[in-house]
Amino acid sequence: MKKLALTMFLVIGGLWLYGQTTHFIPAFEGNGQDHMNIYVIGADISGIPLEAGDEIAAFDGEICCAVLTLSGTVSSTSLAVLRASMADPGEENGFTSGHPITLKFWDATAAKEYDNVELTFYNTSQEIISPVPYIPGESAFVTASGSDVEPDITPGLTVAPNIMNGATNFEVLVRVSEVNGAATTGAISVVIPRDSRLTFTWNPALTLAVGETVHNAVWSYTSTDPNNHIFTTSEVIPANGILRLGIQALFNPGATRGKSTVTAQITSGSGGDSRPSNNSDSEIINYFGE
Incomplete structure (x- = not known):
């Protein structure tokens, strides 16, 4: 009965709220294309409902x-x-199918943008479901709650083994944790400085590194930067959540011995991060030549 009621409401009873925007600017021109409808059935900032003049x-x-x-x-x-428009091929003027949906608010009275907006997804029976990604021609039903609390993400780095004799295969595990009780917003980038003795192998299908589950499928690797290995994701890390990536690597010190440091750094502002002072972590490799 609930499913029938909600379906009938969408057909004959919905109040589509819209007006001229003053803050957010769409990336596309005209009406867009291959839309996905996002039905917002509740929107608030710290429990106070959005009102006329505010933007989503x-x-x-x-x-x-x-x-x-x-x-x-x-x-x-x-x-x-919200009638979200899909991107043209090769352009960044709309969503990419399969990418996660995020919302932002503009509080017109306070003249303040909120990008820390938590979404809860529902089916047509008004039951909570897993997050729905962008899919052209499909629909999503959400409640959206903004907060003054901003995300704080910090990396944790593990290298195993970290004592190496001659050329050694090893694994790198990077844990990106949200520690301030607020979901991340926007892309997250992790950089690891290059070292001529280190060779990284990126496997997007890898699911286990240093004994922990990793989420390589939602990360992309940029290998063309001359100074850094760059890993990027648009995945949302929930409040107090964690996202991991794993790297298979080879360290070849030749005939030398000593110590080397591997560092993972989260780029400033990634995921709406509000605290840059805890954006890096390092691990020391002790190595001995053959």
Whole structure:
């Protein structure tokens, strides 16, 4: 019965709230294409509902895919509908199918943007479900809650083994943890400085490193930077959550012996990070030549 009621409401009873936007700017021109409808059935900032004049925008990472200005508060009887536009091939002017949905708020009265917006997804029976990614032609139903609490992400690095005799194969595990009780917003980048003695092998299908589950499938690796190995994800890390990546590597010290440091650094502002002072972690390798 709930499913039927919600479906009928969407057909004949929905209040589509919209108006001219003043803050968020869509990445596309015109009406967009291959839309996904995001039905917002509740929107608040720290428990206070958004009101007329406030804006809601849908993002794929840093790409604005849809914007609307509210003409009133949002509820299950007065939906806000975002029509997110898919990107043109080779362009960054809309969402990419399969990428996670994120929303941002603009509080017109306070003239303040909120990018720490937690989403809860529902099916048409009003049951909570797992997050739905961007898919052209599909729909998502969400409640959205913004907060003044900002995310704080910090890396943890493990190298195993860290005592090496001659050319040695080893694994690198990077844990990216949110420690301030706020979901991340936007892309996250981790950099590891290059070392001529180190050779990295990136395997996006890897699921285990240093005995822990890793999430390589949601990370991308940039190998062309001359100074750093760069790993990037648009995956949202939930409040107090963790996202891992694993690297298979070879260290070849030749005939030398000594100590070397491997460092993982989260780039400033990644994921909406609010505390740069804890954005790096290091591990020391003790090595001996053959």
